[in-house]
Amino acid sequence: MIKRSLLAIWRGLTILRLALANLIFVLVLVVLWVTFTGKPESLPERAALVLDLTGRVVDERSRVEAASLIFAQEPASQEILLMDLIDAVEFARSDERISALVLQLNGLVSIGQSKTTELGEAIARFRESGKPVVAVGDYYSQDQYRLAVEADNVLMHPFGAVALEGYSVYMNYFADALEKLSVTMHVFRAGEYKSIAEPLLRNDMSSGERAVTQEWLGDLWSAYSVAVEDRRGLERGALNALLNDFSQRLRSEGGNAGRLALQSGLVDELLDRRQQNEYLASLVGAQEEDGAYSSVPFAQYISQMRPALFAPNLPTVAIVTAQGNMLPGEQPPGTIGGDTLSRLLRDTAERDATKAIVLRVTTGGGSVFASEIIRAQIERIRKSGMPVVVSMGSIAASGGYYIATAANRIIATPTTITGSIGVFAAFPTVERLLAKGGIQTDGVGTTDLAGGLRPDRALDPSVSDALQQSVDDMYQQFLKLVSNGRSIDMETLDDLAQGRVWSASDALDARLIDGLGSLDYAVEEAATLAGLSENEYTVISIMPEFSSRDLLLQQLSDRMGVSRLLAVPGLELIWGPVQQSVNLLESFADPGHLYMRCVSCVPQ
Known part of the structure; x- marks a missing residue:
């Protein structure tokens, strides 16, 4: 009797589960039908x-x-x-x-x-x-x-x-906290004002950075x-x-x-x-x-x-957007992936109708490797004869400025934050923390460098020297690219660089950019460089490469709005600063541990 009762309950639950699944499936079909076939609400006469x-x-x-x-x-x-x-x-x-x-x-x-x-x-x-x-x-x-x-x-x-x-601009400084945790932070930088190192090495803002x-x-x-x-x-x-x-x-x-x-x-x-x-x-x-x-x-x-106002088939000036942290490889929209953006730029340039590209840059930088992949692609497009104009958003600093050096012209808005020409590397080790718990690290390696970047070992002096050399070399390459692109001699540029952050007006005076203006102004500049007269071209925005699943969800979200089933008022205010710190740590993903990043450049 008990067995038959349990089996009956189980069969009932199975039938209920299938019925609910079928009901949900039917509802989804109805929603999709209404969303994509329903007539849009007509506009009022006034x-x-x-x-x-x-x-x-x-x-x-x-x-x-x-x-x-x-x-x-x-x-x-x-x-x-x-x-x-x-x-x-x-x-x-x-x-x-x-x-x-x-x-x-x-x-x-x-x-x-x-x-x-x-x-x-x-x-x-x-x-x-x-x-x-x-x-x-x-x-x-x-x-x-x-x-x-x-x-x-x-x-x-x-x-x-x-x-x-x-x-x-107020930041948290972690020198005392890292010392109490027995974490040794090894920072290598090129540029007197490369402020990202300060929170890791100091308890306050230096007078120069201030x-x-x-x-x-x-x-x-x-x-x-x-x-x-x-x-x-x-x-x-x-x-x-x-x-x-x-x-x-x-x-x-x-x-x-x-x-x-x-x-x-x-x-x-x-x-x-x-x-x-x-x-x-x-x-x-x-x-x-x-x-x-x-x-x-x-x-x-x-x-x-x-x-209703779809543009005719005219030569186009294409707008491509680069927004977010710069990371290597393929990255989703909202983050700048070195391979993702490079491919998008290449595909855009290969379109028959594209006569010029405007790259809208809004980033404080990130991975050196990703920055170079993107910069090289821009340079290839420019050398092919297609003009590229960079339109700087609220912030286009460090790695963001690095990729801009390959363009024909750089246009910033009057309130853009830019510059921060510098390079750094950071690597923490926790051997002191482990030692407090009675944990020691020992072993053998085939070369002097083997195991040199293990976080549970003290950083070997030869590894430390190698990282500093890499940073110095990358900084010199950065300077040379800017010097060649902006026609500024190296000695003058070194004084302008040093990781220093510039406002748009000061950057213009220092010849780091070509002009001040909006995205529309940058489009006009690109059209002029391409030899296109007014009304002889159209402007298109190249959409990020969403998957078909993401496009469907975006369409549903735009057409239906977002539900508010679990809203927690004020949660973002509490969680926001924590999430920013988590995002910062996740952005340190360069394969060579080298970064062009401006953390203090808070967009305003």
Whole structure:
């Protein structure tokens, strides 16, 4: 009887399992059918285009994970393509159905000054069409506010605030911690300012690194302040005066941050949600059935407009993106793989329609080996007669600058961080830690170098000398490439290099770059070098090489949105710094243990 009962239960569970599996399969088929065959919602006859930004604005989207369709994503992990935003604004400029542009910024996590400047140029062209631009937010972070000032009017909730503080670079230093753990960190570097070694060898920032960092941070903050003051009609220095006397200024407004923002000229009106909607409805001139102002999200808008405005078969200037840490071999989108990007550049150059390439570089560098693979491919394309122009994003330093030296021209945005021409190697050993636990390492080898890079042994002096020689040699090669590419003599260049970080304006003065401008400007430069006249070419963005599985998941994510089943508010704030440290350790994957990497170059 017990046996028959257990068998019956088991058969029942089997039937239930199969039924559930079949049900899920049918649901997936239904979802796919609706997603790919359903007609897109038609655009209203009169509406505002809404840049409803949630997440990080990026040049290239990272790979899509299947779990993102089931489990929640924190806003910081969601990504918005900069080109999607720019294209949407450009299309809307001449679209009679679009009567206004609304910047909905509550969910924006980061965009940075460089991308804001480029998006701001498109917004400025939209304003020139005579259509209004309005920024709406409950509470503006520093990044959000920099984009908000591109609007004609900035609206904020009465309980909100404009959270400005300036720029800073603070890092953890591990010298004492490593000593307490009995870990010996062997660092070999070339370049007086190669700051990546400092956190491993010191407990504080050196005076030289402090001076250099303060200089480029000051240039970035000056660019931010001037942009805000010009757009808001404030006097020069008004922003610094407000922040440096913020406590007293806030006290004068009874502690009300919203009133302080209004009184200081940072916002135009303090309106609650209902009042904001009424304001926008009157501005747009149309409302939905539920009373909300008539609007269309940019993602829906761009998905419908791009097919309708597909470019004719013209010669093309191709944009290829290099974003993230530089690692050897094949890497997923969002990380720069030496082999992956090299192959993508080669395939792009071999297309019959491609007449020039713009390489958008946003990276602090990484593996020396990966950097050289990419640089060599760019050089081959350039020597074949096809012009290559590098467009630097928010940061293009160290390995990022190394690959740029092979291009015909280097264009940086006014707030790009670049330079950091230097090389380092780092290798930890834990023989002292093991000895504390009574563990000793001994054995034999066939040569003096055998076992020389074991972390459980003290680093052999000959190995140490070899690593330093490799670093010095790679540094000299770096200098020679820059010297040849930029026509700067070695003695002058050595003074400019040394691992020092440069702001874009200083890099231009030092002749490390050719000009300041947006991605559009870099495209124009590439077209000119290729002998293409205006309106005689089209621009295409070469998409990263997603697998068919990733493309399907991305399509589902874009069309359906991401579910929020397991959202944990604030988790990203806690986990973020830890994850950054983990990512940094994972990025040390060069086969020769040599790196061109700028850690202190925090993109702003």
